[in-house]
Amino acid sequence: MKKSCILVIDDEDIFREDLATILRRAGYTCETAENAVTGIQKAVEHSPDIILSDIAMPDRLGTDILPELQTASPGVAIIMLTAYGDLESALLAFRQGAVDYLLKPITREELLKKIDRLDEQIQLAQEVSRLRKIISAKEDEQRLVGESPSMLSVKHQIERIADVDTPILITGESGTGKEVIAREIHRKSSRKTAPFLAINCGAIPDQLLESELFGHAKGAFTGAAEARMGFFEMAGEGTLLLDEIGDMPLSLQSKLLRALEEKEFFRVGGTQAISLNARIISSTNRNL
Template sequence: MSEHILLIEDDNAFQEMLSEALRSRGYAVSSASRAEEGISMARQHDFDLILTDVMLPGMSGVEAIPQLREAAPGSDIIVMTAYSTRELALEAIRLGAYDFFSKPFSLKELDIVVRRALEKRRLQKEVTTLRETLRHDSPVQRIIGDSAPMRAVKTLVEKVAPLDSTVLITGESGTGKELVSDTLRALSGRAGAPFVKVNCAAIPEHLFENELFGHEKGAFTGATSAQPGKFELAHGGTLLLDEIGDMPAAIQPKLLRAVEEKQIERLGGRRPVAVNVRIIAATNQNLRELVARKAFREDLYYRLGVAVIMLPPLRDRKEDIPRLAEHILRKLGLTLGIPVHGITAAAVQALMNHHWPGNVRQLANLLERAAISAQGRITAQDIAAALAVQNGTSPQPCTAQSPHDAPAAEDCLRMPLRETLHQMERNLLLEALRRAEGSQKNAAALLGLTPKNMWAKLQKHQIRI
């Protein structure tokens, strides 16, 4: 999911520094030392962005722009040079470069330019995706997942949806049972008819019969007029009985009669009312176990479970997590306006490593929390912090600001290796500057670095002298 950047730079030290800085920000980076090599790589791989120096051996970066555009028409090109002139910049833009900036530059400046270019490409991709979705998408595609269990679910949904058979959807809380019920209805011949949803766990037992079947005027104290129940409201359409395992035992035989005979009786009524309703039931409980304990009628279980769709827990389809995360973040941006600029590969791996007892609902909640606190792109630390909040614990970041307050090894082990190495390098730079009494040149000599490399590393770690 991380964007892929092609860097064309012949200065090996500068190339290494820039590659490391970009990777630390979550981007994938491929490098080339000559324009010709970069053009060849652009023909073979899909890059989101191309950064090229101007002064290169052989073909210059500016001369390479037309061929890079031909090799990678979807990639923006940013030109870097230490020999900046207005004429050179205008020529680069005329040939098709997206942007142009001069060396030396700060990594903060690079961040802004790269983020702006990648955001433009992301928006272009989103527009293309939305257009394709409007043109080709079917309701079943709203069920995200290409794993074997989810392919089986989608296939069964498409087979069952056009039928009028009752459907039982089972699965742990947060696996997407309501989404599947919505899809079944959308793919059915009743798509334009009423869709009434009943949460059986939320209705007090003494009100259950009235809620489902309605009442006649005078049926009980306060019944000043007749009122239809959920079955009548869903006439001609679909009725979802969510959390069916929580339905009171006294109501179950009346529900069985309504399903089998397609008619109900209102409270206080003297004649049956015909109802044409397609029933979808859903539960996170094991109805077979409830039947064995006599807590759920066996005949009702078989009548509801003509077609059974079993949704797998997220832990059994972790290969779907990257696509789910991308979908959730896009939705957050569209519905809540949360400015999320992607998610790093390390953050995705952290999601893949989690057990997810709350399934997709928990994943969505965590990503929303991480997106709110993230600085643009969601990192592994954002995920760790959001998980800590969900678990009711405090994250233990490795946040030493100098060699003298370095954290204990066990604290650093809570962080990904890249972040730990990043902190160690920062500590070494600070210690060298302390010993050199602030002299950048002398600190570079202590560390065996050239002044140019020392400057680059200070920029990367945002160390001001």
């Protein structure tokens, strides 16, 4: 991953260029400015990730230009450069949004230790932002689109039932978007920050489906070496979609009915009741 872009603002030519040389050799892109005014201009031009700014400069104090640097490059991390007798100004800079300071004279080791650590934080934040955008884009793909009368009617029903805490049945032909509707109900509800899980009841063998839904206790059957949570537990306070509920065997439907009525269930082979906190949505293409 590409390292951060850094802007060094300092009126001491040799010191400024020495810092820039160290940073460039360490793999960073580095711009320099000899005064506050030029520093603000370069912050606008290059949108650096990190700014190293001297506090005491002839034209303006580094603490005075902090707000302008933050406006020029939103989210920038600013480190103040200060002499030993200027710690009070460094503390002022902290209150104005600087993330750290370096005392002059600065060794190569001190500089790179702070910059490398800050660069790691920036790269991590950028990766988190990238992943959030991917997730958001995928969620957008799964949302309802269209403004036809029938689609507006569906959207209105979703708004009306989103926070109604009762089981929901969605019916429709295969491929008509039943899971999309279930996800939209979840997204519009107060449970939206909790998990949304879906299980296709018709795709799992009958003898395994009960264990997948309710979980099982240790030793419940051959091969059950450890206790295991089922979908009802994993859904927590969120939403569980039972897709193709019409394919669920009748014997299991009766256990599901009891769980919905009593708001509790037992793992296969278990003796301790477990609370059912998730909202259950079922879907089917059959005429039940």
